[in-house]
Amino acid sequence: MTSALAEQLSQTMAAIHARGWCDGTGGNFSCVLARDPLILLMAPSGVDKGTVAPEALIQVDADGHVVAGEGRASAETLLHLEIVARTGAGAVLHTHSHAATILSDWCLGEGRDAGHLPLQDLEMLKGLAGIDSHRRRVALPVLANDQDLARLSASAGPLLGDAPHGLLIGGHGLYAWGCDLAEARRHLEILEWLLEQRWRRLLLEALGQLPSRAIGIQAVLLDIEGTTCPVPFVSQVLFPYARERLDAFLREGANDPALAPLIAAIDAAMAATDSNSIQGETVNHLSRVRFLQSLIDQDRKLPALKELQGLIWDEGYASGELRCPLFDDVAPALRAWRGAGVELAVYSSGSVKAQKLLYRHSNASDLSGLFSHWFDTTTGAKGEAASYRAIAAAMGLETRAILFVSDVKAELEAARTAGMATRFSQRQENPEQDPGSFEAITSLAEIEL
Numbered sequence: 001m002t003s004a005l006a007e008q009l010s011q012t013m014a015a016i017h018a019r020g021w022c023d024g025t026g027g028n029f030s031c032v033l034a035r036d037p038l039i040l041l042m043a044p045s046g047v048d049k050g051t052v053a054p055e056a057l058i059q060v061d062a063d064g065h066v067v068a069g070e071g072r073a074s075a076e077t078l079l080h081l082e083i084v085a086r087t088g089a090g091a092v093l094h095t096h097s098h099a100a101t102i103l104s105d106w107c108l109g110e111g112r113d114a115g116h117l118p119l120q121d122l123e124m125l126k127g128l129a130g131i132d133s134h135r136r137r138v139a140l141p142v143l144a145n146d147q148d149l150a151r152l153s154a155s156a157g158p159l160l161g162d163a164p165h166g167l168l169i170g171g172h173g174l175y176a177w178g179c180d181l182a183e184a185r186r187h188l189e190i191l192e193w194l195l196e197q198r199w200r201r202l203l204l205e206a207l208g209q210l211p212s213r214a215i216g217i218q219a220v221l222l223d224i225e226g227t228t229c230p231v232p233f234v235s236q237v238l239f240p241y242a243r244e245r246l247d248a249f250l251r252e253g254a255n256d257p258a259l260a261p262l263i264a265a266i267d268a269a270m271a272a273t274d275s276n277s278i279q280g281e282t283v284n285h286l287s288r289v290r291f292l293q294s295l296i297d298q299d300r301k302l303p304a305l306k307e308l309q310g311l312i313w314d315e316g317y318a319s320g321e322l323r324c325p326l327f328d329d330v331a332p333a334l335r336a337w338r339g340a341g342v343e344l345a346v347y348s349s350g351s352v353k354a355q356k357l358l359y360r361h362s363n364a365s366d367l368s369g370l371f372s373h374w375f376d377t378t379t380g381a382k383g384e385a386a387s388y389r390a391i392a393a394a395m396g397l398e399t400r401a402i403l404f405v406s407d408v409k410a411e412l413e414a415a416r417t418a419g420m421a422t423r424f425s426q427r428q429e430n431p432e433q434d435p436g437s438f439e440a441i442t443s444l445a446e447i448e449l
Contacts, residue, residue, distance in 0.1 A: 005031055005041060006054035008181055012093075013043060016185075017050030021095035021192065024048070027173075028074040030060075031091045031181050032084060038062040040080060044071025075149050079175065082153040083167075086160040089177035091184035099195040100174035106202070107142040108170045116400070117142055117168060118216030119194050127190035128164050129183065137216050138164040140191070145172045166191045214421050217449050218401040219343035221375075221391065221415075224350065224358065226407030227425040228330045228444075234350075235299075241316055242309040243296045247289050249312050254285065265304035266292065301349060301377065310353035317361040324362040327427070331364035333444035338370045342449055345373035347391060347404070352376050382411045388418035403447070407431075412438050423447060 013029050016022055027049050033039040040060045043052045058069030064077045080092045107117050116139035119125065123134045131138065141159040146152040156167060165187040167175045176191050178184035225234045253259045267283050270291050295305055316322035338344055346355045352374040359368040373395055380387030392399040399419035406412055407425040409432060416422050416438075424435035426442050441447060 003054065005033065005181070006057050009041060009043075009057060009091075010052055010054045012181060012185055013049045013052055016093065016095060016188070017048070019097075019192075021097040022049045023096070026096035028076050028080070028094045029092070030077070030080045030084075032089070033059060038081075038084070039067065040077070040084070042073060042077065042080070044069070045074040047071070078149045078153045079156060082157050083160060083175065083177050086157055087177060088179070089184065090179050091181040092175060092177045093184050093188045094173060094175045095188065095192065096173040097192055097195070099192060099199050100168060101171060103195050103199050104142055104168035104173065105171040106199075107168065108144055115142060116140060117198070118400075119164075119198065120216055122194060122197065124190055124193050124197075128187060129178070131164070139216070140164060140166055140168055142168040142170060144170045164191075214403045214423075214447060214449055216401060217342065217403045217421060218397055219345060219395060219403070220337055220447075220449075221345045221347050221402050221404045221420070223404075223406035223408070223411065223425070224346065224348040224355065226427055226430040227405050229324055229326050229358070230427070231407075231429050231431065233325055237322070238309070238313060239296050239299075241322065242312045243293055245312050246292055246308070249308070249315075250285060250288060262304045262308055263288070266302075266308075269302055269304065303351075303378070306351040306354065306376075310351050310357065313354060313357055317357050322361065324358045326362045326364055326367075327443070329443040329445045331362075331367060333447070334367060334370050337449060340449065343373070343395065343397075344371045345375065345391070345395060346371055347375040347379070347382065347387075349377050349382060382406075382408070383414050385414045385417040388415045388420055392418070392420070403449070405441070405444070405447070409434075409436050409438060 009029060009031050016027065021027065025046050025048060028043060028045070029049065030040045030042040033041040038061065041057050042060055043049055044056070044058050056069070058066050058071050058073065060073045060077055061067050062081060064073055064081065066073050076094065083089055083092050103117060118137060118139050120137040121134055125131050125134055125136060125138065128138070141163050143152065143156055143159070146155070159167065165177055169175070174188070174191060174195065176184060176188035178187050222228055225231050266288055270283060270287065273291070292305055292308070295302055313322060334344060348355050355374050355376070356368050359371065360366050375391050375394070379390055388404065389399060392402055395402070400421070403421040403423065404412065404415040405423045405425055407427065407430045409424065412422040412424060422438055424438040424440045426433060426435060426440040
C-alpha cells in the first residue's frame, strides 16, 4: 500500500513538472499516508520535483516533523496540514505555474476584490467535485503571501470550507486538493486550465481583441443621464419643461393638501438660503417660483424640487409631450441581461418617481418592469462609497456581485472603493470623456456578463 502510493505520488510529481508547473525546486506535494496518527507522504524540500524517486519521499507528522526518510520538510507543510485538517483532503498539490502566479498577484492589485477570483460560464468547471453546471459561479480564495507560514495557514483556514478545492497565494501559486491523489490531480489540472484561460482572456481584452467580460456579476446598477439616455434630454428637455410649468402647476395646486408638504419644504429652503436675491423676500407664490427656477438654472439638487419636477413630468409623459430617447443599445442589453437572470437597478440623482417615469415612457416602450430596485440620493451621495454598500445591502448582494455603469468618474471611484465592478460610459455628448483608470464602453452591448 505504502509503496504503491509512493509510486503514484512520484509519477504525479513528474507529470506536473513536465507541464512546467513546478520548475526548478518549486512546488510541494503531499498525500495522507495515515490519519491516526496523521502522517503525510511528501517530497523533501529543495529538490527537483520531476526526479523524486518513490524511495526518496519523506514522511511528516501532524507537527510538520520528518519521521521517516532523508531530507527536510518544506516550510509550507503547515499549509498542507491545515488543508487536510479543514477539508479532509487525502492529497494536496501546490504549483508555481505562470497563470496561477500572474493571476494571484493581479487579484491583489489596487481596486480589485483581493479576497477572491470568480470563475463562471466555463464547461471545465464541471470537472470540480460538486459542480454540475457551467453556470455555477465559484470563487477561488486569494491570500497575500506571508513568510510566516503559521500565520498564513491560520488566515487560510476559515476560507477552505467554501473554496472550490483550491486556493491562490499572491505572487506564489495554486494549492489544489482532493479526497485522494487522483481527485487532487484532476482538480489541479481543471483549476490550472481555468486560470490559464482567464489570464489569456485578460490579455486579449487589454489588446482590444475581445469584449470586456465582467465575471461573477449578479446585478447591473445603472446611472441614467449619459449612460442610458443622452445628457441633453435631461438638461435641454426635462429641466426646461418643468421650469416653464412651475408657475401654473403651483398656482393650480395651491390648495391641494398633497402639495402642502412640498411647499413647506420649499419655504424652509428659501429661509435657509444664502442668496442675496432671495433673502428678505416675502414668501409667496412668485418668490417660490423664482427660487425654484434659480435652482434649476444652477442645477442644484433640492429633494422637494425633484419631487415637484417628477409631478410635472408625470403630466408631460401622460400627455405624450415627453418621451425618453434611450440609446439604441439600451433596451436590447436590458432585456438580454434580465433574460439571463441578472438583476437590474437604477441609481440616479433624479427621484425614484422620475426614474420610473423615464423608463415607463421611453422610445423602446415600457421597460420599467425589467428593474427590481430603484435608488436616488435619499440612499446617499453618489460620490460616497457608503452609498454603494447600502445599495448592495438593500439588494441582498455582496458589492463584488454588482456592476455599476456611470459617466462620472467620481461616482465610479466611490463604487470601486465599495467593492463593485465598474464601467465608464463614454457617450459622444457626455461632459466627461477621459475614463482615467476605468474601463470605458461606448455601448452597453460591449459589456459581456
